[in-house]
Structures are given as structure tokens and as C-alpha cells.
Amino acid sequence: MGSASLIALLIIAIAMAVIMIYIGKIFGISSTNPQKGEPYECGIETKGLTWVQFNIGYYLFALLFLVFDVEIVFLFPWATVVRELGMVAFIEILLFTGFLFIGLLYAYKKKALSWM
Amino acid sequence: MISMIQFSDVLAWIHQLLSSCMAPWLVFLIELVVASVAAVVALLVCVIIMVYMERKVAGHMQLRHGPNRVGWHGVCQLFADIIKLLLKECFTPTRADKLLFVVAPVLSLCVSLLALAPISWGPGLVLWNTNIGVLFVTAISSMGVIGILMAGWSSNNKYALMGAMRSGAQIVSYELSAGLSIVAIVALAGTLNTGGIIESQANGWWILKGHLPAFFAFIIYIIASTAECNRAPFDLAEAESELTAGYHTEYSGMQFGIFYLNEYINMGVVSMVASTLFLGGWQPFYLPFDFGWAHAFNDIMALKFMETWPAWISWVSLAWPLVWFFGKLFLIIFFMMWFRWTFPRLRIDQLLKLEWKYLLPLSIVNLVIIALIVVLGLHF
Numbered sequence: 001m002g003s004a005s006l007i008a009l010l011i012i013a014i015a016m017a018v019i020m021i022y023i024g025k026i027f028g029i030s031s032t033n034p035q036k037g038e039p040y041e042c043g044i045e046t047k048g049l050t051w052v053q054f055n056i057g058y059y060l061f062a063l064l065f066l067v068f069d070v071e072i073v074f075l076f077p078w079a080t081v082v083r084e085l086g087m088v089a090f091i092e093i094l095l096f097t098g099f100l101f102i103g104l105l106y107a108y109k110k111k112a113l114s115w116m
Numbered sequence: 117m118i119s120m121i122q123f124s125d126v127l128a129w130i131h132q133l134l135s136s137c138m139a140p141w142l143v144f145l146i147e148l149v150v151a152s153v154a155a156v157v158a159l160l161v162c163v164i165i166m167v168y169m170e171r172k173v174a175g176h177m178q179l180r181h182g183p184n185r186v187g188w189h190g191v192c193q194l195f196a197d198i199i200k201l202l203l204k205e206c207f208t209p210t211r212a213d214k215l216l217f218v219v220a221p222v223l224s225l226c227v228s229l230l231a232l233a234p235i236s237w238g239p240g241l242v243l244w245n246t247n248i249g250v251l252f253v254t255a256i257s258s259m260g261v262i263g264i265l266m267a268g269w270s271s272n273n274k275y276a277l278m279g280a281m282r283s284g285a286q287i288v289s290y291e292l293s294a295g296l297s298i299v300a301i302v303a304l305a306g307t308l309n310t311g312g313i314i315e316s317q318a319n320g321w322w323i324l325k326g327h328l329p330a331f332f333a334f335i336i337y338i339i340a341s342t343a344e345c346n347r348a349p350f351d352l353a354e355a356e357s358e359l360t361a362g363y364h365t366e367y368s369g370m371q372f373g374i375f376y377l378n379e380y381i382n383m384g385v386v387s388m389v390a391s392t393l394f395l396g397g398w399q400p401f402y403l404p405f406d407f408g409w410a411h412a413f414n415d416i417m418a419l420k421f422m423e424t425w426p427a428w429i430s431w432v433s434l435a436w437p438l439v440w441f442f443g444k445l446f447l448i449i450f451f452m453m454w455f456r457w458t459f460p461r462l463r464i465d466q467l468l469k470l471e472w473k474y475l476l477p478l479s480i481v482n483l484v485i486i487a488l489i490v491v492l493g494l495h496f
Contacts, residue, residue, distance in 0.1 A: 037210030
């Protein structure tokens with residue numbers, strides 16, 4: 001089918017979602033009152049804003065993730081040719097992951113890997 | 117001797133039949149639509165079985181029956197639930213970010229269905245036979261986190277936001293070790309094409325041929341993919357005792373239903389990838405050994421005895437790869453359900469510690485050992 005199947009799948013997904021939600025809109029019983037639009041926080045009225053600055057811990061892990069995810073992107077082309085290249089590929093990967101491993105150890109030493 | 121019928125023969129025959137009476141562009145369009153719809157329907161049928169299986173497995177593991185009121189042994193329970201969800205109102209909270217709130221479930225569904233394109237269901241049964249198959253699945257399934265973050269943030273609900281942030285941290289973290297395990301198998305197979313990876317396992321699955329490192333890679337992949345699907349014991353994103361329902365707290369009706377469906381589609385895709393990479397996809401079990409009864413066993417598994425049978429019986433053998441494919445799929449899903457009722461939920465610091473201090477270093481070392489195996493040609 002080729003890459004056209006991606007477009008077909010995308011259209012199917014959007015159509016499926018829209019039809020399902022639309023059927024709900026037609027058959028669903030709808031009512032409104034001011035209490036209903038409030039955020040659901042187990043009965044207690046919500047206090048303060050929700051869209052505020054969040055814990056920096058998540059940000060640190062996102063940064064670390066970026067480094068290692070780019071590493072994996074580099075590893076994919078390497079993995080397809082490792083058989084043809086032989087020993088050179090092995091030494092290469094040893095150096096490459098070695099450097100990143102040092103980076104991981106540094107992050108470990110700086111306590112960036114433990115949740116705060 | 118009558119040769120066995122293959123899917124490619126059947127597909128070529130259908131193509132010829134259509135081409136004889138229609139314009140080429142119409143043939144292409146019909147084939148495209150039929151194939152894509154067939155793939156999605158096959159997945160949805162799998163999802164229906166998965167939901168039923170989940171409830172029954174959960175029930176029997178807790179010494180109860182599970183659903184058994186609606187229909188025979190409760191088989192119609194899911195359909196009753198779908199009708200209930202369809203009759204519920206799709207409600208948007210007044211203070212929510214309306215656009216993102218509506219887009220989030222649609223985006224999640226798009227992303228998880230797109231991951232279906234390069235999956236090889238049987239010999240020649242693949243929607244998009246591409247040389248970047250596995251990379252594409254990894255790339256597209258990591259976009260699922262955007263839908264979850266979108267849903268959590270736009271709800272304007274603290275539980276939803278916390279659930280989404282946890283889920284984001286969890287999914288991106290575990291993606292690393294899942295990716296490294298995939299790279300390990302790609303290094304063994306030497307190709308990113310899903311069909312190519314499966315064909316490279318014709319003389320034994322990678323989990324058997326790749327020695328212990330391949331087995332470790334399998335275990336790491338299963339743990340990481342359980343976490344990526346937000347399933348227990350990694351279900352912090354929707355830890356019901358602390359966050360009500362996590363990122364989909366504010367969703368109701370069919371919008372919630374889409375998130376629910378999405379979770380099962382993701383499970384299905386992850387299991388398909390696991391069976392493609394490690395368990396030989398649609399390849400039957402093969403003993404990579406060289407003695408008498410192993411050969412006999414492999415011949416039986418490859419349905420060699422059917423070659424002398426009448427032609428119409430060999431049509432039955434078409435189903436053989438599908439039996440193996442779906443068998444492995446549901447085996448892995450059963451394991452994921454088993455985990456759910458065996459391990460207690462992790463705390464967020466334990467979760468990140470498990471990934472960054474244990475799984476990630478382990479999978480890097482594992483990858484280097486696999487590279488050594490490939491370079492020295494130690495695999496079968």
C-alpha cells in the first residue's frame with residue numbers, strides 16, 4: 001500500500017473519534033448547572049489556580065531524557081550496519097555508550113537521578 | 117507436490133481480479149481503504165477480546181467470577197458498557213481549555229492507530245512495508261504522551277495535571293530502555309523492516325538465538341512497555357486512590373471511552389512489537405538445534421506434512437501464521453494482566469529510580485554485549 005496507508009489510518013482514526021463523540025452528543029442527555037462546570041476534586045471546592053509553576057523534578061528528567069533519546073536515534077542507523085562493519089562498529093559503540101555512561105554517572109553523582 | 121498457498125498469492129490474485137475490471141487509481145484506492153479498515157477492525161476485535169480477558173483474568177485471580185450476567189459468561193458486558201458510554205453526555209468543564217480538551221482524545225487515538233501501519237500481521241500482510249518500520253513505531257508511539265499531557269493540562273484540574281505530569285515523566289523515561297532493547301534486536305537482525313526482522317527468525321526466535329542478552333532485552337522491553345502503557349504496577353498516572361482518575365478525571369461519555377480504547381490499543385501495539393522483535397511474529401516455534409527429533413518437530417511446526425495433502429486443505433494453512441501471531445499477542449497481554457494483580461503500585465521516586473538507576477544502565481550494557489555477539493557471530 002505504501003505510505004498512503006498512513007493517511008488512510010489517520011482519516012479512519014479522526015473519523016472514528018468524531019463519529020463516536022458525535023453519537024454521544026446526539027443520544028446523550030445534557031443538563032447544565034453552575035456546579036457542574038467546576039473541576040472535580042472529590043467534593044471540595046478547588047482552591048487557587050491550577051495552571052501554575054510545577055515541580056522542577058520533572059523538568060530535570062525531561063532534560064536527561066533528551067540526551068539519551070538522541071543517543072538512541074544515533075544507535076538506530078548503527079544497528080542496521082553493525083554486521084557489515086564488524087569490529088569497528090563494536091569499538092565505536094563501546095566509545096559512544098562509554099561517554100554517555102560517564103554522563104549518566106555524573107548525573108547520578110550530582111543526585112539528578114533521585115527524586116526531590 | 118502441491119506448493120503451499122501464501123498470503124502474497126491471494127493478494128496478487130485479488131489485485132489481478134480488481135485490475136481486470138477497474139482503473140488503476142480506483143484499484144489502488146479500494147485496496148488502500150479495505151486494507152486499512154481491515155487492520156483497524158482486526159485491532160478493535162483484539163481490543164474487545166482484551167477487555168473481556170482483562171475482566172475475566174482479574175476476576176479469577178481474585179477468586180471471583182468476573183462479569184457473568186450480560187450474555188453467556190458475561191461476553192456482552194463490554195457492549196453494554198459501550199452503549200452506556202454512548203448515552204452519557206460528553207461534558208467540558210467551564211474553566212477548561214476547550215480546544216485542547218476536545219483535541220486531546222482525538223490526537224491520542226490518531227497516534228496509536230498510526231503505529232499500526234508497519235506491523236506485519238502475517239507473511240506479506242503489512243500495510244506499509246517500509247525499511248524504517250520499527251523506528252516509525254517507536255517514534256509515533258512516543259507521541260502518545262503529548263495527548264496525555266494535553267488532556268491533563270487542558271482539564272484545569274489539579275488531579276488531572278498531576279496525573280499527566282507523572283505520566284509524562286514515566287513514559288519518556290521508560291521509552292529509553294524500550295528503545296535500547298529494540299536497538300539490540302535490530303542489531304541482531306540487521307534491518308528495521310518488521311517483515312525482515314520476522315523472516316530473520318525463521319531458524320529460531322531471537323529470544324532463543326540471541327543467548328542471555330536477548331532474553332534480558334525481552335524482559336527489559338516488557339517492563340518498559342508496561343510502564344509506557346500506564347498499566348499497573350506503573351499506573352501512577354491514574355492512581356485511583358490518590359488522583360481519582362488521573363489525566364482523564366474530567367472526561368466523560370465517549371471522550372473517556374476513547375482514552376479507555378486507546379489504552380488497550382497501545383497495549384496491543386506494544387505486544388505486537390514485542391512478538392515481532394523477540395518471539396518471531398508469525399513464525400511458528402522453531403528449535404535452533406541440530407538433532408533428529410528437533411528436525412522432526414520443526415517440520416511439524418512448519419506444516420511440512422501438509423504439502424502432500426489435497427490443495428483445498430492447504431488453504432487452512434493460511435491461518436497458521438495468524439494463529440501464531442495472535443497467540444503470542446495474547447500471551448504477552450496475559451503477562452501484562454498478570455503483573456497488574458501481582459505487583460503493588462510503585463511510588464514516583466521508586467519508579468524513576470527503577471528506570472534511571474537499574475534498567476537504563478542495564479540496557480546499555482546489554483546492548484554492548486549484543487553488539488559483541490553480533491560482531492563475533494556468536495548467534496545462530
